[in-house]
Amino acid sequence: MIKxxxxxxxxxxxxxxGITEQILRYEAANLPACPQCGAADTAIVIGALVGxxxxxxxxxxxxxxxPNGSSQGTYYCNTCKAYFNIPGSERNTEAKTKxxxxxxxxxxxxxxxAWVLSFTAALTGKLADDTYSEDEWKQYAAKxxxxxxxxx
Ligand SMILES: [Zn+2]
Numbered sequence: 001m002i003k004x005x006x007x008x009x010x011x012x013x014x015x016x017x018g019i020t021e022q023i024l025r026y027e028a029a030n031l032p033a034c035p036q037c038g039a040a041d042t043a044i045v046i047g048a049l050v051g052x053x054x055x056x057x058x059x060x061x062x063x064x065x066x067p068n069g070s071s072q073g074t075y076y077c078n079t080c081k082a083y084f085n086i087p088g089s090e091r092n093t094e095a096k097t098k099x100x101x102x103x104x105x106x107x108x109x110x111x112x113x114a115w116v117l118s119f120t121a122a123l124t125g126k127l128a129d130d131t132y133s134e135d136e137w138k139q140y141a142a143k144x145x146x147x148x149x150x151x152x
Contacts, residue, residue, distance in 0.1 A: 001061045034077035041078040109141035
């Protein structure tokens with residue numbers, strides 16, 4: 001469920017270019033129901049507390065942040081407040097083997113692009129579309145590194 005107004009989307013988008021699309025992709029994600037209580041109000045767990053993920057989690061109930069990494073579970077039930085995994089699910093396996101949602105490997109715009117795309121791909125389960133030009137990526141990367149550097 002979307003938790004923010006249309007006006008907030010504009011503010012978020014100014015601060016984190018591309019975040020609207022990310023929020024909508026999360027929102028559209030087909031998540032498993034909670035195996036404990038059967039509720040469909042579940043979320044994907046992200047173990048990275050950075051500006052962008054915090055804004056994602058504040059925008060949709062389908063994102064749950066944890067400072068302890070996603071080792072507690074791949075999914076989170078908003079109803080019984082419990083983490084859970086779906087054994088044998090593809091996303092589950094992928095989350096364990098790939099260090100997604102970490103940080104870009106260096107401060108180049110290429111690393112930033114690879115990071116954002118892998119982030120998106122991990123959420124949607126399919127390859128992300130690269131809809132930005134090289135210049136746009138450079139701008140976003142520069143903004144990311146200038147605003148996010150001192151928060152750790
Ligand atoms: Zn539950």
